Amino acid sequence: MSDKRKRLIESALELFVLNGFQGTPTSQVAKHAGVATGTLFHHFDSKADLIQCVYQHCVDLRAEHSTISDGSLTVKQRLKDLFLGRIAWGLSNSAALTFIHRFENSAFASPDDELLKDPNLVALIQEGQSSRKLRLIDAALLQLSVESLLDSATRFYSRYPEKYQDEMHKYSSFNFFWTALKY
Amino acid sequence: MSDKRKRLIESALELFVLNGFQGTPTSQVAKHAGVATGTLFHHFDSKADLIQCVYQHCVDLRAEHSTISDGSLTVKQRLKDLFLGRIAWGLSNSAALTFIHRFENSAFASPDDELLKDPNLVALIQEGQSSRKLRLIDAALLQLSVESLLDSATRFYSRYPEKYQDEMHKYSSFNFFWTALKY
Amino acid sequence: MSDKRKRLIESALELFVLNGFQGTPTSQVAKHAGVATGTLFHHFDSKADLIQCVYQHCVDLRAEHSTISDGSLTVKQRLKDLFLGRIAWGLSNSAALTFIHRFENSAFASPDDELLKDPNLVALIQEGQSSRKLRLIDAALLQLSVESLLDSATRFYSRYPEKYQDEMHKYSSFNFFWTALKY
Amino acid sequence: MSDKRKRLIESALELFVLNGFQGTPTSQVAKHAGVATGTLFHHFDSKADLIQCVYQHCVDLRAEHSTISDGSLTVKQRLKDLFLGRIAWGLSNSAALTFIHRFENSAFASPDDELLKDPNLVALIQEGQSSRKLRLIDAALLQLSVESLLDSATRFYSRYPEKYQDEMHKYSSFNFFWTALKY
DNA sequence: TATGAATGAGAGTTCATTCAT
DNA sequence: GATGAATGAACTCTCATTCAT
Numbered sequence: 058m059s060d061k062r063k064r065l066i067e068s069a070l071e072l073f074v075l076n077g078f079q080g081t082p083t084s085q086v087a088k089h090a091g092v093a094t095g096t097l098f099h100h101f102d103s104k105a106d107l108i109q110c111v112y113q114h115c116v117d118l119r120a121e122h123s124t125i126s127d128g129s130l131t132v133k134q135r136l137k138d139l140f141l142g143r144i145a146w147g148l149s150n151s152a153a154l155t156f157i158h159r160f161e162n163s164a165f166a167s168p169d170d171e172l173l174k175d176p177n178l179v180a181l182i183q184e185g186q187s188s189r190k191l192r193l194i195d196a197a198l199l200q201l202s203v204e205s206l207l208d209s210a211t212r213f214y215s216r217y218p219e220k221y222q223d224e225m226h227k228y229s230s231f232n233f234f235w236t237a238l239k240y
Numbered sequence: 241m242s243d244k245r246k247r248l249i250e251s252a253l254e255l256f257v258l259n260g261f262q263g264t265p266t267s268q269v270a271k272h273a274g275v276a277t278g279t280l281f282h283h284f285d286s287k288a289d290l291i292q293c294v295y296q297h298c299v300d301l302r303a304e305h306s307t308i309s310d311g312s313l314t315v316k317q318r319l320k321d322l323f324l325g326r327i328a329w330g331l332s333n334s335a336a337l338t339f340i341h342r343f344e345n346s347a348f349a350s351p352d353d354e355l356l357k358d359p360n361l362v363a364l365i366q367e368g369q370s371s372r373k374l375r376l377i378d379a380a381l382l383q384l385s386v387e388s389l390l391d392s393a394t395r396f397y398s399r400y401p402e403k404y405q406d407e408m409h410k411y412s413s414f415n416f417f418w419t420a421l422k423y
Numbered sequence: 424m425s426d427k428r429k430r431l432i433e434s435a436l437e438l439f440v441l442n443g444f445q446g447t448p449t450s451q452v453a454k455h456a457g458v459a460t461g462t463l464f465h466h467f468d469s470k471a472d473l474i475q476c477v478y479q480h481c482v483d484l485r486a487e488h489s490t491i492s493d494g495s496l497t498v499k500q501r502l503k504d505l506f507l508g509r510i511a512w513g514l515s516n517s518a519a520l521t522f523i524h525r526f527e528n529s530a531f532a533s534p535d536d537e538l539l540k541d542p543n544l545v546a547l548i549q550e551g552q553s554s555r556k557l558r559l560i561d562a563a564l565l566q567l568s569v570e571s572l573l574d575s576a577t578r579f580y581s582r583y584p585e586k587y588q589d590e591m592h593k594y595s596s597f598n599f600f601w602t603a604l605k606y
Numbered sequence: 607m608s609d610k611r612k613r614l615i616e617s618a619l620e621l622f623v624l625n626g627f628q629g630t631p632t633s634q635v636a637k638h639a640g641v642a643t644g645t646l647f648h649h650f651d652s653k654a655d656l657i658q659c660v661y662q663h664c665v666d667l668r669a670e671h672s673t674i675s676d677g678s679l680t681v682k683q684r685l686k687d688l689f690l691g692r693i694a695w696g697l698s699n700s701a702a703l704t705f706i707h708r709f710e711n712s713a714f715a716s717p718d719d720e721l722l723k724d725p726n727l728v729a730l731i732q733e734g735q736s737s738r739k740l741r742l743i744d745a746a747l748l749q750l751s752v753e754s755l756l757d758s759a760t761r762f763y764s765r766y767p768e769k770y771q772d773e774m775h776k777y778s779s780f781n782f783f784w785t786a787l788k789y
Numbered sequence: 790t791a792t793g794a795a796t797g798a799g800a801g802t803t804c805a806t807t808c809a810t
Numbered sequence: 811g812a813t814g815a816a817t818g819a820a821c822t823c824t825c826a827t828t829c830a831t
Contacts, residue, residue: 059794061794061795076347077346077347077348078262078347079261079262079347080347082820082821082822083821083822083823084820084821084822092795092796093795093796093797094796094797094798094822094823095795095796095797095798095823095824095825096794096795096796096797097823098822098823098824099794099795099796100794103822103823104821104822104823158345159345159346159347161345162341162342162344162345162346163260163342163345163346164259164260164261164262164263164342165260192416192419194412194413194416195396195403195409195412195413197396197399197400198392198393198396198413198416199416201392201393201395201396202389202392202393202416204392205388205389205391205392206385206388206389208388209381209384209385209387209388210381210384210385212384213378213380213381213384216380217380220378226378229377229378230377230378230381233375233377233381233382233385233420236375236420237416237419237420237421238420242811244811244812265803265804265805266804266805266806267804267805270814275812275813276812276813276814277804277805277806277813277814277815278806278807278808278812278813278814278815279811279812279813279814280805280806281805281806281807282811282812286805286806287804287805287806425815427815427816442713443712443713443714444628444713445627445628445713446713448799448800448801449800449801449802450799450800450801458816458817459816459817459818460801460802460817460818460819461802461803461804461816461817461818461819462815462816462817462818463802464801464802464803465814465815465816465817466815469801469802470800470801470802524711525711525712525713527711528707528708528710528711528712529626529708529711529712530625530626530627530628530629530708531626558782558785560778560779560782561762561769561775561778561779563762563765563766564758564759564762564779564782565782567758567761567762568755568758568759568782570758571754571755571757571758572751572754572755574754575747575750575751575753575754576747576751578750579744579746579747579750582746583746586744592744595743595744596743596744596747599741599743599747599748599751599786602741602786603782603785603786603787604786608790610790610791631824631825631826632825632826632827633825633826636793641791641792642791642792642793643792643793643794643825643826643827644791644792644793644827644828644829645790645791645792645793646826647826647827647828648790648791652826652827653825653826653827
């Protein structure tokens with residue numbers, strides 16, 4: 058990926074989170090990235106395309122940094138790695154996380170964007186249900202619930218970062234998470 | 241509240257959900273409500289004010305229709321009423337629900353808007369924890385988690401409305417919800 | 424027709440003839456007409472619509488000022504009135520005439536614009552052929568030819584305005600025109 | 607002439623006729639010709655220069671294919687060859703013909719472009735008038751009229767190509783043309 | 790000669806907001 | 811209170827042209 062394209066995406070992410078989609082003119086994104094206005098449209102079809110690409114970038118980033126640990130571990134251990142990984146990523150990538158939420162709830166998100174859900178997580182849940190380690194409720198509902206509980210925890214620690222230092226607190230949070238899901 | 245103001249809010253809700261904030265000019269809202277463009281600005285200071293008022297309207301509506309049943313019932317029963325009430329309201333007010341999500345994740349939402357969280361729910365959780373009916377994890381995390389689990393269930397039944405007819409399915413969903421929270 | 428709309432059309436006509444369609448920004452038209460840029464788009468959907476309306480305006484103007492004299496005159500006399508009327512109008516409305524030519528040969532002209540041909544002239548030719556005063560060649564070809572001969576004469580006198588003073592010259596020109604058409 | 611230059615001119619002709627001057631970016635011309643955007647500007651100084659060159663190309667083409675037959679034939683016969691030749695060329699080169707009209711009526715045409723009128727035709731008319739085969743009206747007016755009648759006939763047969771098959775029809779059309787001009 | 794990413798001035802158009810009626 | 815024509819700053823996007831390779 059060209060250097061200019063990368064800088065444009067990073068500038069867009071920062072500014073969109075700061076001022077919203079409408080509050081951020083493409084000219085400002087270009088200037089912040091140190092390129093000409095025309096260059097932005099050389100790399101992206103439109104502002105909407107830029108927004109979509111920033112979203113893709115954030116989702117890829119998140120997936121990359123919360124890869125589920127190797128399959129030899131127990132389901133519980135893998136969920137714990139995921140739980141802590143997601144929170145850690147959210148804390149050090151709050152802009153990307155905010156962007157994901159903003160985009161997914163905006164008019165820019167099309168139904169197809171469902172596809173961007175983390176496939177590793179989907180597989181883990183399936184495995185957990187098959188092996189009776191996770192509750193046998195409707196799989197789609199379970200997936201939605203897992204995602205939203207991960208989100209809640211991440212939001213929580215984002216808002217109270219001091220509690221993130223407390224290992225007991227995190228242990229207790231994960232315990233709540235696990236108890237909710239386990240068979 | 242004047243009739244025109246009401247129609248403006250309802251038109252705004254519908255159009256904002258359909259086309260987003262930026263995708264909906266005030267002129268379109270006015271036309272859809274059957275009033276002149278200038279009239280909108282007699283009732284609202286600005287477009288941002290209109291958006292804020294629509295949000296308030298939606299939150300009020302939701303609170304109104306998910307009043308928690310009287311305090312003599314058990315915590316579990318009241319949570320069940322809330323769980324089913326929220327889902328029912330979400331299914332028949334999907335526009336308002338989408339608007340709430342869209343607004344809360346947009347750049348329009350200020351931190352103060354936390355206050356608009358349902359106070360009845362906050363009180364119920366507090367009571368549940370005090371009387372050891374609900375898990376004793378961090379109260380703020382529990383609130384976030386309850387809200388997000390309610391959202392997950394609502395989103396789920398919005399997407400698969402046919403399952404909403406299945407009483408067993410709903411029972412199982414609530415059971416999952418309750419098991420996650422109970423002491 | 425509103426005053427601002429009229430001024431916009433007149434400014435557009437003048438500037439489009441002077442600098443062409445691409446050479447004339449809508450902002451310049453608005454400024455020349457003494458209105459805001461937005462006002463132009465309040466009266467016209469787009470630049471293309473403005474161009475179309477200017478064309479309509481010019482065609483109407485030409486038809487208005489070359490109304491064929493009353494039907495009691497001979498076909499020859501009516502054609503003479505038309506011939507001289509068209510030339511006179513062309514000489515004192517050269518901008519409008521240039522605009523008509525420019526538009527009709529541009530990519531803006533759609534096939535439907537054929538309809539804007541002068542209906543009085545069409546009727547006169549038909550009558551002339553029916554009464555065997557005009558040549559009995561293919562009516563469509565005759566119409567095209569009459570139009571183009573009128574154009575030629577107008578272009579000629581526009582380029583050599585001094586000859587327009589010479590009554591003999593005009594007589595001779597009409598004689599050529601008539602001889603070409605008569606039965 | 608280099609192969610790329612030739613392809614650029616042909617692409618430009620096709621696209622300018624289809625979408626107009628403003629509707630055709632140079633990048634599109636380059637792509638259609640299968641060359642890089644920069645290459646266009648090695649062969650032409652500017653877009654205006656390209657347009658001018660396409661015009662020159664079309665006028666040359668037309669002159670080439672409507673060479674007036676050898677001087678031993680009568681004026682009438684030579685005019686007939688010209689008349690039929692022009693129509694035939696126009697029918698099989700409608701893009702070039704449309705381009706000529708479009709250019710000559712556009713803001714790109716400078717007065718000097720008069721010079722591009724067919725010199726053979728000018729000479730033929732002069733000879734015809736000298737030898738009293740053609741009407742003795744103002745030579746400039748006669749030239750304009752001949753050109754415009756040739757255009758009318760060409761436009762006519764372009765619009766009704768089926769009539770072009772009818773030899774009687776063509777004979778009658780030429781007869782009309784000749785009667786208009788003859789002494 | 791050829792390339793095509795980069796440029797940036799400038800275009801058409803939008804739209805929140807005002808205000809005379 | 812209601813109207814809707816008018817405003818003009820600001821926006822997204824275009825495209826002729828350049829230049830390092």
